Amino acid sequence: MKVEGKVAMVTGGARGIGKAICAGLLEEGAKGVCIVDNRTAEGQGTASELCAKHGENRAIYVNTDVTADDQFEAAFVKTKDQYGRLDIVINNAAIVDLVNYRRMVDVNLTAVITGTMLALKYMGKCHGFDGGIVVNVSSIGGLAAIANLLFRF
Template identity: 40%
Template sequence: MKVAVVTGGSSGIGHHLCKKLADQNYKVAILDVEEKEGLDLCNNLNKIYGSGSCIFCKCDVSDETSFKKSFEMTIKEWGKVDILVNNAGYWDDSPEGWRKSIDVNVKGTISGSLLAVQYMGKNHGGNGGIVLNVASILGFTVYPMMPIYASTKAAVLKFTRDMGTEHQYQLHGIKFIAMCPHGALGSKFLSNPEKKMIF
């Protein structure tokens, strides 16, 4: 049995990753602030792949306590975590909202990664595994329309590179990988680009 935790799993890229992981016989924990969408997907996956294939945890990744509780709920359910997908994202470059972009995209990714080391790391009694950090093509290209959001994704890339070194792998046995999509069909980010988005 393999177990995956996917943040921002109720829509967009996260939604598709949850479905794909379940199809590959993973037990899937969907973490999201969007409770209705997350529960709908969870119930659907349990119908398709059997009861107990999926759980939903309402989680704000910018809140370390919330994130930790979701990790612990997953481990209580299945005994371990093999893959963490740090997919949750937030876009708001406005003077009022930019801090939330950093809290979700950067702090949330780092917080999740450190939880993975704590609960999955071989140096903490775990089995190792994989952390997939969803960054963006904007992390390594110039995009003046969304400078703060793009900068958060550049930070995710840098963090993933450093955590993905051989030195780090020898410490905890976790492979760190970054994915840099251009966009995703069905993403709230694309469907309503004039507003701040959680995805």
């Protein structure tokens, strides 16, 4: 898929890999990116930094807890309202929290499924849109066991 002129939404886009994805999309000519994250200061800072480099309104930040379905859907609506379209959804948000494992499953698994279903709702040809791409990001931990994460009894 060519990125030029497309609009993307990136969960976990305030820092790290998500921030790099947002920057890369804009460097490849994306019309805009929506940074979806719950880190307000970092998200606003990333949006400002990307706009300073790539142009006004090329990046927006939407404070979102991806485990809250209403907030997550509101990010899709805000992206479409801002840019008039949505072409790429990148489910990148993730946490490691072995103490609160339910929260970790909600962010790392359930929110990815929710994000994919919302992408279908807001981009799907079956809903009258042009279609698009969904990218679900995972670490190597999604493919193989990591010794450091084993519980010791």
